[in-house]
Amino acid sequence: xxxxxxxxxxxxxxxxxxxxxxxxxxxxxxxxxxxxxxxxxxxxxxxxxxxxxxxxxxxxxxxxxxxxxxxxxxxxxxxxxxxxxxxxxxxxxxxxxxxxxxxxxxxxxxxxxxxxxxxxxxxxxxxxxxxxxxxxxxxxxxxxxxxxxxxxxxxxxxxxxxxxxxxxxxxxxxxxxxxxxxxxxxxxxxxxxxxxxxxxxxxxxxxxxxxxx
Amino acid sequence: xxxxxxxxxxxxxxxxxxxxxxxxxxxxxxxxxxxxxxxxxxxxxxxxxxxxxxxxxxxxxxxxxxxxxxxxxxxxxxxxxxxxxxxxxxxxxxxxxxxxxxxxxxxxxxxxxxxxxxxxxxxxxxxxxxxxxxxxxxxxxxxxxxxxxxxxxxxxxxxxxxxxxxxxxxxxxxxxxxxxxxxxxxxxxxxxxxxxxxxxxxxxxxxxxxxxx
DNA sequence: GACCTTCTCACCTACGTGTTAAGC
DNA sequence: TCGCTTAACACGTAGGTGAGAAGG
Numbered sequence: 172x173x174x175x176x177x178x179x180x181x182x183x184x185x186x187x188x189x190x191x192x193x194x195x196x197x198x199x200x201x202x203x204x205x206x207x208x209x210x211x212x213x214x215x216x217x218x219x220x221x222x223x224x225x226x227x228x229x230x231x232x233x234x235x236x237x238x239x240x241x242x243x244x245x246x247x248x249x250x251x252x253x254x255x256x257x258x259x260x261x262x263x264x265x266x267x268x269x270x271x272x273x274x275x276x277x278x279x280x281x282x283x284x285x286x287x288x289x290x291x292x293x294x295x296x297x298x299x300x301x302x303x304x305x306x307x308x309x310x311x312x313x314x315x316x317x318x319x320x321x322x323x324x325x326x327x328x329x330x331x332x333x334x335x336x337x338x339x340x341x342x343x344x345x346x347x348x349x350x351x352x353x354x355x356x357x358x359x360x361x362x363x364x365x366x367x368x369x370x371x372x373x374x375x376x377x378x379x380x381x382x383x384x
Numbered sequence: 385x386x387x388x389x390x391x392x393x394x395x396x397x398x399x400x401x402x403x404x405x406x407x408x409x410x411x412x413x414x415x416x417x418x419x420x421x422x423x424x425x426x427x428x429x430x431x432x433x434x435x436x437x438x439x440x441x442x443x444x445x446x447x448x449x450x451x452x453x454x455x456x457x458x459x460x461x462x463x464x465x466x467x468x469x470x471x472x473x474x475x476x477x478x479x480x481x482x483x484x485x486x487x488x489x490x491x492x493x494x495x496x497x498x499x500x501x502x503x504x505x506x507x508x509x510x511x512x513x514x515x516x517x518x519x520x521x522x523x524x525x526x527x528x529x530x531x532x533x534x535x536x537x538x539x540x541x542x543x544x545x546x547x548x549x550x551x552x553x554x555x556x557x558x559x560x561x562x563x564x565x566x567x568x569x570x571x572x573x574x575x576x577x578x579x580x581x582x583x584x585x586x587x588x589x590x591x592x593x594x595x596x597x
Numbered sequence: 598g599a600c601c602t603t604c605t606c607a608c609c610t611a612c613g614t615g616t617t618a619a620g621c
Numbered sequence: 622t623c624g625c626t627t628a629a630c631a632c633g634t635a636g637g638t639g640a641g642a643a644g645g
Contacts (some may be wrong), residue, residue, distance in 0.1 A: 211615090218613070252623080275488065278541070298626085312625080322622075328491065329541070351615090352628050358615075367613040370632040424639090427603075431637070464600080509603085525601080563602050564639090571639075580637040583608035 216295025431507025443494030
């Protein structure tokens, strides 16, 4: 597999020399990351907040690409939140066979992908493997994960090659899965910034209704 | 062009011998058709009600297909509603270059298409050609139209062939476009059956919250 | 005046939030 | 008990209805 994992930013790449992927809402992601990002998993599936969105540049406007996302383990541990801190709590569950989420816009020309922000916010995180819906990613609770985005130069959605990926991962987007928030700081950031949680704000809130999803 | 237009039901077909397309909510469509179906067109776009939904069978489970929809003129007239009846009111506007709406699930295997109902309910009808959104179909008000569904045996979304279509049209789905309902019977049927119009119901209404969209 | 179109509105559906209490 | 999970809930966003008044 000719994969490359990069921290974002410009890099020479197997598919395009000037390919560049930027994480959207980077400041927001960093606010969460500073206190330890948590993402809820439920049986029916829960969206991520902040939403995973990227801006692409450096693609060939006239070539077709497919965009994919997956979420991989950061380590082999299970975690617990004790005395205000996350700590290792034993051996982690093995990650179930990785679900690759194909962006519904695939395939599309480089021009279209670069035209506006590419959003993966429809994806839902679940801890139940009974439902086989296409928009769900199964994760284990109390584990650390890292979302990644893959760019493939192909117009064939049905038979994705196993090589020639360009894979990008942003350290700011690492999170721990939970069934209920553990850290109050995280809850506060979610309420203050997610428009759907507006009902729980106390002050006026500095976040408007900017579309962060 | 090796097209075939059929009234639905089984038929020998250029792409699959046992291909069959059934219209969903057929009884509902026929209730509207009996009084003269009207569909609202607006600047921002309005969904059709009933929604255009079909059930497929007889496809090859392991072959990839694309599904498309378009809406064509039934005749060359402009209509008006007078004394409780629709009548010809002059020469119709020529139909603008036909927009082919590609179902977002395309391409997919025959197995997937047959798995559940294929819905085109996200399509919006508009009388304004300024917006170029992909989910809008531009129509002239006070004209008669016929929606059609096309099935193509191909996995290439980007370069659809101009032959080997199988085209299906159901006479029950013919409608006249309006900017405001003309026939009170139509309004009554819409209110009684469309869940989003529940606020205008007087009696209990026999229609539950069945998902007809 | 008659006919058609546009806009705003109250009222719905649908569903994304964290909270809370109960369950295991 | 403690830690974690589940389900019901109130409250928000987002957007699909026809009514009715206003405009052309």
